[in-house]
Amino acid sequence: MNHDPLRPDPDALLADLLRADAQKRPGRLFIFLGMCPGVGKTYTMLRAARQRQLEGVDVLVGIVETHGRRETAELLEGLPFLPLRSMEHRGHNLREFDIDAALARKPQLVLVDELAHSNVPGSRHARRYQDVLELIGAGIDVYTTLNVQHIESQVDTVRQITGVTVSETVPDSILDRAHEIELVDLSVDKLLARLASGKVYMGERAELAATGFFKEANLTALREMALRFTAEHVDRDLEEIRRARRISTPWRTNARLLVGVGPSPYAESLIRWTRRSAMRLSCQWLVVWVEGSRPLARADQERLARSLNLARKLGGEVVSVTGDNVGKALLEVAQERNVTQIVVGKPNRRSLLRDLLTDYVVAHSGDIDVCMVRPILANSRLARTFRKPEAGEAPHQAREYGWTLGISAAIAAVGCAVFAEAGYVFVGLMFLLGIVFASMRFGRGPVLVMATVSALMWDFLFIEPYFTFHIHKWQDVIMFGMFFVVAMCMGHLTTRLREREQAEIRRQKQTAALLRVTQSAALATDPEAGLREALSTINELHRAETALFIRTSNTDRSLSPTPHGAGTFAPSAREWGVIHWVYEHRQAAGRFTDTLPESQATWFPLQTSTAVIGVLGLHLEEDAVLDFSSRVSVEACALQLALVLEKEQMVEAATRAHLLHQSERLQRTLLDSVSHELKTPLTVIQASVEGLASCPRAAESPQAEYLQELNTASMRLQRVVNNLLEMTRIEASVVKPAQEWCLLGDVLQEAVNIATTGDVRRRHPVRIDVPAELPAVQVDSHLLAQAVANVVHNASVYTPDGTPIEISARLPGGGGGAAADSKLVITIADGGPGIRPGDEDKIFEKFYRAEGSPAGGTGLGLSIARGLLRAQGGDITAGARRDGKAGAEFVITLQVSLLAEEEGKPVRAG
Amino acid sequence: MSTPPRALIIDDEVQLRRLLRLALETRGYEVHEADNGARGLSEAVFRKPDVILLDLGLPDMDGRQVLLRLREWTETPVLILSVRDQEDVKVAALESGADDYVTKPFSTAELLARLTVIQRRAKPAETPVLHAGRLSLDLSQREVLLSGEPLRLTPIEYSLLRLFMQNSGKIITQKQVLTTVWGPNAADQAQYLRVYVTHLRKKIADSGVEIRNEPGIGYRLQVRAE
Known part of the structure; x- marks a missing residue:
């Protein structure tokens, strides 16, 4: 159907809504949880899937590892397979689950084995559980398997029990999304027996075997973990059901946990502990990071970003505040957010700083509980990967050390020159001055080294006895000690002051940049230039390049495939996939994230509370890192941009709507006045002719024939004028369907009344055949009657006198049942010569007149009929009669609402 | 027979007014004219017409406004003259108190027939028995006879038929039927009306x-021509 683009078809809109609704309904996730490999998870999953298949569910095997087990392989037979995707990685040909194919195939249930699996680099997602999340997001049910040691929050416990560090973990939040967790349990003895008989696949798990993973004690502990974990989930489900029935508040209001974290490697373990605890209490939990004035080293930054990402992944709320007194800042957040319990790491070894923090928190927490948790070091694999990037800073540092030593030497040289005149105390002060200057420029390390070197030089060169580190006089010993302390403190304080200043500048820069982004984008008279300015601000701040993609308009939701002109880098064609993913899923993806990390840039959705406006890409230099605070700042900018863009699109849409409304009104007025001007004289002519004809003796007068001709001509003129006006109305989209309940018999009768004025009725018998049981339908009766009338009139003109015209209506789908949207078919058949083959569609064209048509017609009638029907979402086609008789048949199809017969009971008011 | 019925034509088209005057005068009407709404209203006050023919498209005000002003003080029957494709306007006018309508171009015979019907109804001829075709409806007995035989009707069907017979020959809008028979809250339940009419x-x-x-x-409601 080719509708006028200006007027959305209500049925299509409704269908869209329904489809969107269906999309919104997420699929269900079923997890088959086991204590360790070999308990039969895959086997159980396949049996369950076969059962579902028998029930008629469309099951698809996404990826299943049989590990050569015969029983499992047998179960796979007969289940439809999704071919795996081959991927090239470092010369190896690897096979991976094909998420795109699964989404395209859209089965009801997909089997995806091994939830904790890490995908081959180059896949869309880094991890398989992300694939699974996307599947359920698309409304597909998923069966998957998981071992308990792969659950993020259980990793510490597993390490404590077995000594094995598990690297492939899945976040706990995905388990919360599970519709059902089914525990696949096996007694330890039986498992060991299966192990002994070689039924358990060990290949990839050689390391587990080597560390004695499959020891009886370990297995018992893991079994207990799996059982307890499942029990906790069952308990929580129950609790949730109970709560949902009673009240709607999502959290218990009486508990809220807060955990303070820093860049320390212990943070992850604290976050996991808090999450577990919060889950037991089923309460909210916050992760607070207090940003001090000292900038973090690169490794620290990465570790912190990782910890905070983990917190987000586990479902915690991340709050970042600034302040040098960590304890005070934590307590402030705690009080502000009504926290009931603060979690801090228990100092492991004696550390002055940590003790101060915990003491402070305990002393000032008032009625908030403080919980000290023994943290466990995050796994060493990660720590190793962090060391590498620091090497890049070394040359820079070495230069600074060089400088400080050079300055010390220079001072020593000058000191030698003036030493005889001024005395060694003066030289000492010169050294101190040098340290102060140096600390204003260089880092902490070089300054402290300089302080030490200076003190030693002073001692060695200028304090008696010379050229030894020995000091004779006790006053000199004290003076040396004082010098050393003063030098150290000065160096330390000055650098700290400078660092704080720098941090302040950085924060100010970020705030100012955000403000500038908002202002330049929102206040610019030329939106394009404003956007360009806003993006260049982001570029400056992060030393990056940006690209911007915006949706076409707020009615058409598709993303424009060309980057916005304000961007500064052109993403390669390969990026389009990730851009689209970000737009669809409203989540950041690309470089530095877990989704499509191989991408060239990091992509952020431009998201407001109601919609995604577009996607912002940030392309950092090759060796740069996107740290947490930069990411937050980019996200803030993205939000501002989104708001501005949304406003712009709304203003644009409003203007367009206003213009449209204006032009519609104008057209309507014009039509009405033209209609009035044409019809008034016609009325006068018609009435005059009638008046003359009704005169006594008019019939015998010689003018009777003239009168007859006048009458015919005026009738014809009326028809032409009506047709032309109707056509104009349709083309100007002034025709607005107004649906109402009516009886089809009435409508068809009215159509015949309109069409068969004068002697037509005598020339063509019209039969209307509407089944008695046809219920009332909801249509625009006036438009439908007009359309049918045009077809009937057409038939009466093109068929020989005396041939009947048959009109019938039926509901091919039957009238019963849910009657919201049924197809109505009206057939108008005549007994004329029929339609010339090849003309079936042409006759609906404007001004088309079939060869040999009688004179006196505009060729508009049928095209008006089609226009009127399309205006209400229907259509009309023509062809030969299907009952075999000679003649033409016109078939009108229309989607209508039916009145269900049992609802036909009247509502009595009063 | 004492005084001829008076008709008032409110229309801005001279030709149409002249034509209508001709047609009405041959039927014994005394005709008055007004070429805009304001004049029409004052003519209605002075001439006290028995029937008013009102065009919906007037130069100075909307025909419906004229109608509303008229209905503030008089129940004089009003016949609307309209052009095609103004169903919503027609319905609005009928619901604001117009008695019937004809669509331009109209036939004179039809116009005169409508005029007669709406004038007949205007006279408060509250006879206890209504007749139409072979039907008779006794208002006091709540009884309907078809060719002399009693006809069994449900209470709703009776109310419907009574409404139609009281307004025989005259148009009644869907909303008017619904609110009269089912009450003021049923105005949007047209689907039930269809069932009962069937x-x-x-x-x-x-x-x-x-x-x-x-x-x-x-x-x-129309009496079929034999």
Whole structure:
């Protein structure tokens, strides 16, 4: 159907809504949880899937590892397979689950084995559980398997029990999304027996075997973990059901946990502990990071970003505040957010700083509980990967050390020159001055080294006895000690002051940049230039390049495939996939994230509370890192941009709507006045002719024939004028369907009344055949009657006198049942010569007149009929009669609402 | 027979007014004219017409406004002159108190027939028994006879038929039927009306009376020509 683009078809809109609704309904996730490999998870999953298949569910095997087990392989037979995707990685040909194919195939249930699996680099997602999340997001049910040691929050416990560090973990939040967790349990003895008989696949798990993973004690502990974990989930489900029935508040209001974290490697373990605890209490939990004035080293930054990402992944709320007194800042957040319990790491070894923090928190927490948790070091694999990037800073540092030593030497040289005149105390002060200057420029390390070197030089060169580190006089010993302390403190304080200043500048820069982004984008008279300015601000701040993609308009939701002109880098064609993913899923993806990390840039959705406006890409230099605070700042900018863009699109849409409304009104007025001007004289002519004809003796007068001709001509003129006006109305989209309940018999009768004025009725018998049981339908009766009338009139003109015209209506789908949207078919058949083959569609064209048509017609009638029907979402086609008789048949199809017969009971008011 | 009936034509088209005057005067009407709404209103006050013919498209004000002003003080029957494709306007006018309408270009015979019908109804001839075709309806007994035989009707069907017969020949909008028979809250429940009309039509099928539907507007009870 080719509708006028200006007027959305209500049925299509409704269908869209329904489809969107269906999309919104997420699929269900079923997890088959086991204590360790070999308990039969895959086997159980396949049996369950076969059962579902028998029930008629469309099951698809996404990826299943049989590990050569015969029983499992047998179960796979007969289940439809999704071919795996081959991927090239470092010369190896690897096979991976094909998420795109699964989404395209859209089965009801997909089997995806091994939830904790890490995908081959180059896949869309880094991890398989992300694939699974996307599947359920698309409304597909998923069966998957998981071992308990792969659950993020259980990793510490597993390490404590077995000594094995598990690297492939899945976040706990995905388990919360599970519709059902089914525990696949096996007694330890039986498992060991299966192990002994070689039924358990060990290949990839050689390391587990080597560390004695499959020891009886370990297995018992893991079994207990799996059982307890499942029990906790069952308990929580129950609790949730109970709560949902009673009240709607999502959290218990009486508990809220807060955990303070820093860049320390212990943070992850604290976050996991808090999450577990919060889950037991089923309460909210916050992760607070207090940003001090000292900038973090690169490794620290990465570790912190990782910890905070983990917190987000586990479902915690991340709050970042600034302040040098960590304890005070934590307590402030705690009080502000009504926290009931603060979690801090228990100092492991004696550390002055940590003790101060915990003491402070305990002393000032008032009625908030403080919980000290023994943290466990995050796994060493990660720590190793962090060391590498620091090497890049070394040359820079070495230069600074060089400088400080050079300055010390220079001072020593000058000191030698003036030493005889001024005395060694003066030289000492010169050294101190040098340290102060140096600390204003260089880092902490070089300054402290300089302080030490200076003190030693002073001692060695200028304090008696010379050229030894020995000091004779006790006053000199004290003076040396004082010098050393003063030098150290000065160096330390000055650098700290400078660092704080720098941090302040950085924060100010970020705030100012955000403000500038908002202002330049929102206040610019030329939106394009404003956007360009806003993006260049982001570029400056992060030393990056940006690209911007915006949706076409707020009615058409598709993303424009060309980057916005304000961007500064052109993403390669390969990026389009990730851009689209970000737009669809409203989540950041690309470089530095877990989704499509191989991408060239990091992509952020431009998201407001109601919609995604577009996607912002940030392309950092090759060796740069996107740290947490930069990411937050980019996200803030993205939000501002989104708001501005949304406003712009709304203003644009409003203007367009206003213009449209204006032009519609104008057209309507014009039509009405033209209609009035044409019809008034016609009325006068018609009435005059009638008046003359009704005169006594008019019939015998010689003018009777003239009168007859006048009458015919005026009738014809009326028809032409009506047709032309109707056509104009349709083309100007002034025709607005107004649906109402009516009886089809009435409508068809009215159509015949309109069409068969004068002697037509005598020339063509019209039969209307509407089944008695046809219920009332909801249509625009006036438009439908007009359309049918045009077809009937057409038939009466093109068929020989005396041939009947048959009109019938039926509901091919039957009238019963849910009657919201049924197809109505009206057939108008005549007994004329029929339609010339090849003309079936042409006759609906404007001004088309079939060869040999009688004179006196505009060729508009049928095209008006089609226009009127399309205006209400229907259509009309023509062809030969299907009952075999000679003649033409016109078939009108229309989607209508039916009145269900049992609802036909009247509502009595009063 | 003492005084001829007075008709007032409110229309801005001179030719149409002249034509209508001609047609009405031959039928014994005393005709007055007004070429805009304001003049029409004052003429209505001075001439006290028995029937008013009102064009919906007037130069100075909307025909419906004229109608509303008229209905503030008089129940004089009003016939609307309209052009095609203004169903919503027609329905609005009928619901604001117009008695019937004709669509331009109209036939003179039809116009005169409508005028007669709406004037007849204006006279408060509250006879206890209504007649139409072979139907008679006794208001006091709540009894309907078809060719002398009692006709069994449900209470709703009776109310419907009574409404149609009281307004025989005159258009009644769907909303008017619904609010009269079902009450003021039922104005948007047109689907039930369809069902009852179908039932009623079956019962009075051979009475010589038909309930005609004018799509988009309403119903009219008509006595079939033999």
